[in-house]
Amino acid sequence: MSIPANFRLHSRLALAVAGAVMASAAAGQEAAPRLVMEEITVTAQKREQSAAEIPISMTVMSSDDLREKRIQDFADLGVNTPALDVARGNSTNNPVIAIRGIGSTDPWINNNPSVSAYMDGVYLPFGSYLSMPLYDLQRVEVLKGPQAGLYGRNSIAGAINFVSTEPGDGVGGYLDLSYGRYGETNLQGAVDTPLSDTLLLRFAGYAAQGGGYMERAGTADSTAGFTRVPGVIPGISSRASSSDYGDKDVAAGRISALWRASDRLQVDLRVHYGTDGSEIVNSTNLTGDPLGVFQPEAGAVHVDYDDVAGEMDARNGGISLEVNWEGDLFTLTSLTGFESLSRDYTVGDFAPLRLAQPTYDESVDSLSQEFRISGDTGSTYWLAGVNATRDRIDYHRSLSSWDYLLGELVSGYDQDDESWSVFGQIDWQLTDSLQLSTGLRYTDEEKHYEGGSWENDPFGTSIVTAVYPAVAGGLYGESDYDDQDVSGQVKLSWTAFDNTLVYGAISRGFKSGGFDGSGIVDEAGFIPYDAEELVAYEIGVKSRLLDNTLDLSAAVYYYDYSDKQVLAILDLGGGITEAVTQNAAVSEVTGVDLDLKYLVDEHWSLGLSATLLDSEITEWNSDDPAEAAARIGNELPGTPGSNVTGDITWEGSAGDFDLRASVWATYTESTYRDIENTPSLESDSYTLVNARLSLGQPAQGWSVYLYGKNLADEEYRSSVRTLVGMEGAYFGPPRMYGVGVNWQF
Template identity: 25%
Template sequence: MTHKFILLAGLSGLALSQPVRAQEVAAPAETAEAAAPAAGIEEIVVTAQKREQNLQSVPAAVTALSSEAIANARLSDFSDLTRAAPALTITQTTTSPNNSIILRGIGTFAFSIGVEPSVAVIIDDMPVVQQAQAFDNLADLQRIEVLKGPQGTLFGKNSSAGVVNIVTKDPSRDFEGSLNVTAATDGDVRTEAAVSVPLSDGVGLRVTGFYHDFPGNVRNLTSGRKLNDQENYGLRAKLRAELGSNLTFTLTGAYGKAVQDGAATTIRSISGTGTPRVFGSPALALLPSLTGITPGDENYNARVDTAGATRNETASIAGKFNLDLGFANLISVTAYQDWKFNFETDFDGTDLNVLGGLTGGALNGGLVQSGPYHSTNFTQELRLVSGGRSALKYVVGAFYSNAKTSRAFQRGPVVAAADWSARNSSESLGLFAQVDYTLPTNTTVSGGIRYNHEKIGVSFDNNLASATANTCLAGNPLCRGTNSDSVVTFKASISQELARQIMLYGSVSRGYKGYAYDITSGFNPARIDASLNGTGPGLLGVGPVRPETSTSWEAGLKSRFADNRIQLNVIGFLTDYNDFQAQSAILVGNPPAPQFVLNNVGKLRTKGVEVELTAKPTDWLRIDGGASYTDAIMRSFPAAQGYAGQTGQVWNGTASALVGPCVAAAPATAASPRTTCAFQDRSGARLPNSPKLKWNIGATAEFGLGGDVKGTAILTYQHQSSVNFDLLGNPLLVQEGYGVVNGSLGVEFGKVRVTAFVNNLFDKHYAASLTDGYGVLGGSASNDAHVVYQFQTRDSQRYAGIKLGVKF
């Protein structure tokens, strides 16, 4: 099994900087404050503004989790963060590239490899090129920072809604190690080990390895196997060397792989008129094949003939030089990452002999879709960070990125056939600066600006025998293109210290996400050059999708009082988005018909209030709570496509009432109560998977059990209001509000800790995403059948377990 533990190594580009040890040395101006409290709530030092600061002095909305908080909350996977950060939600599917990270109601869900997410993920100063890379094991972390709102000034163009900043542990000055083993009643087994070794004076090495095996939570009744299984393993090594009295170098290499041998959704509901049939074929009725399946939110059974599989492999290397110049710190970070992903899924979602039914027996089996991804990214950042206790502080820097992604896709072979390959490139250069000045009145004024230039490229080859020049026949030069763009973004804030550890602030910031090519099935020359509009299917003169911009206003109170035993942060925000990039509808063909493509869907607004409370009334009891009220709406989306099988106006007995409302829908009557709706006006509707209210509360009690034996009891509750998973508002795709209770009881004696835990104590079932199979199993007025599929995560069921931790 040695292939499971591969460490990549190499050298970064040479540059100069000062040691900015995120966990070892606080910024000089804040050391005294951070170290002063001997009791009460601990201080957390973050790098939310590219320099070390006390979390409470940052004039921005940041949720920060220390290594202890991560361990106590059992945050093992990226999706677990939703339990600790109320403003964060995640839409999960059977394949990680189709997952979506959402902050304050804003996230990116699109099949195109040319679209960057609105929420950036940064791991040790290295931005991941594909959001799917984030869905990995969270092992041996120092802290996690969730930065809410546009962060483009310091973190770049792909952070128009926020940033999740992940910081791993550095080597320690003394030898230390840890081993954690977890086993649960649902068959889940996790092992994580870390060891830090001082190699010589000023040189240390930290090595972390993890292994995770989960048998799955969905039973395939056709084969008897479980689906949604996962096997993860990986290794990370970090070498830190003090090359002189003022120069430090850190080299980090990491490798991880996730293997899944079966992926599937389950049926939540079947509704509508007629019998669900695969593409309307009389020989392919769904219902007789559902023996043993009872649709509902408690359904964890499926019937598919192709189990599906995924392979996710990531390797990265990063080098960081730090030089103390006396007046400032000069920091260089050079990184390279390589990500490979491959998948196969059952397109029809049944175990029926679909090919036989559609071809009269000439072929046998089901419809399958599959294809590999491959992304690489080279990044180089150089920044100058002021030091000392001066009232003037600054960060000045430059950032370069060169990312390339390729993808192949096959589907079919009888209907909905696709066979294409595509490549996308993005090369960008950013120059940024931020200056803070503190007046004698304890008023701090901050201003930041960023210039970003980007060039994107695309090539697309349609390999189907039916391909033409207008549908990107392989080698067509009109299906290769480039586009460039330059933009300036900014951020400004003012904060006032009212008393020690009590601060008011206000800020305004501008976010940006650049041009994007819609690289999906149906790609054509017009998606590169608007002047190449044609008459074939999918041709509309749009060119690359326009940039997405955001302007955010924020005001907040950050406070600590009661002898440092209560921390209360209250933040209000309002953010407007123009030309939001999402999958929506355009008019295609003659006569025009709707088709899903990447498009600018109009104006959005997200506004709300966030509250975070931490209280430590006694040394043995800690209470943590958070709440997020978010009103995320589409202010202008007047020509959205009608959702699957949408009807227009409904007769209510006395007058017609709009449902949608539909655009140009014929009035309803008692004799004709509904009208099919091709397009609708979604202006004023809520964004998908954006709960209006999400909150959590938890209590941690520590108590003595005699001698050096200590006990810890933790009880938490998380709740969110209802959401609709559909951008177009399909009422069948609503997940009602729900709450989940988790608890644990631990005993620590010496360097050994044993913890018993239970997840989802009351076994509350919920979906992480919902989809309507209308296009495959319904799709006509005579067969208006809706089969709703749900993706259920492991945490949607109750399980218990034991965790054994040893430190040495």
């Protein structure tokens, strides 16, 4: 878990750039005081509290943080949050998430992430919902460690709260327009239009175009005309090479209404809708194809070798209604949410051949209802609630294999999920400085799966059923999964002295079981896999020191992680592989989190966030002793030994203008991307250096800014992909930079 020299080198470069920019801006100027150490308010425990008072390790990003670091999607959040790893699943469509090494490697649409995500309190049960853009948010709260007591199933690794900005009391808003490298245009804004003192409205919108940085190799000089059955199966079309592929085409909007019906009753309504017609960024082929027809360029990055250009056609919408009634003795809360996503897209097989090209037609609907009652007697805070959810998935995939299996494998299924739970939490103030918190949740869930796979053979050449005999004549079935779970936590907090909290916690969480979400090709595929379990032990401290100029938080933890759901790649022979989810691993994770923010003076601030992790598989469930021996001792995928982010900010004036300059760098140690710890699929260590410089006159409401991301143009793998014996990698974006204007009114 050492920090290599390249991080130190890039950090020195970042500091040198920052120093030059800031010194130049400040030279000869009387810098106006700007920076203050703000109190951070969060709703991590379903009520407003200071983050410093909550015995949970967390990273909180305010609206200013999100804007400055240009966090506009889930991948951006992962790059800027130590301990949060975000890998691609089916390109950008189903993000695969881990916190502190705990996470799923399953990219399919019906898989529940190990990190529960909430938008304005409404649970988003599937990773597909997390492909949404992030805009007009008041803050993002990343809670680390099991949060099963208040957040329930699938918060085994932690929880993420996205909190949108509430409507304001007066007319106002903002508009932000930027233009960057590769023609990336980004427009977002919001406007408050109160209808009365008690009824407030806010309209927010987001749009992104361009930004494609991939090269399309085309087929004209490689596989054009190729077919394994000349005169029967048509040859591959000829396509010329092109550049600037992967353009975004995203639009989204949200309407928020806040009704203060009385001093006791408040109603929040939010409605959102978005579309995505972006070009789909595929992985870069690293090894060539199993037929030996083409070979990728050695060392190439950001190259899409596929013979088809994928394009997304997605529509996402939802509505939430929160009603709060505050009585003399207790508060009642009702939260209703509905989320829907439908999309059609082709990902391709990252080769200029038709080996296994999947085309998807998917839709997901989720309905949830939660009721809570809470009260505070002064010495005791209590909360009790009940939650019910219902999800439906419709899935269809056509896997075209005209050059490999000489046919097409078609799969489809419907899945219905139902869950209900009761939960509660009590915080006892034992003494003036000692608090005991206990939380408990009972969950009951059922899942019904119905579907199967069949062969499509329009040319009379298919060998699909020869490879997958169970599919002959059509393979259909249905199956049920049901489970009950009791989870929760016990936390003891001690206010050692003013502004310092010391805590210890024992927590238990679980991740739901379920069904294979790709395409079943054997009867055994209808057998559901079981839930995961995790028991966590954590000791932490949060403190504000040095006359309120230094914020410090640290945590040390140990995880006992069992029944891990593993996406294992099975070798079926002849170069054919099948991805199967199974409960296979027992593992241990130990780690340290550290967060520092130092306000040097009214103009300078420094920040440091770091996570050190060590993970190890201690048991492996397999009938093959050789396989078990090969897995035991492996690291969990998505578990870098160290992850460090440092930042420096200067804010003051330059003549008649306000000036702000910031530089931040993120270092991530090498990371295995598969459970087998395949060396060729490992992500090497990398450092990303970023900067932003803004100039404006706040009194007049305007500012202009320059931004740069990955300024050292680091080449790094964000995730990997394997298919029919091929290996590919998704590389993070190259150097990106641009200019923007912001208008506050």
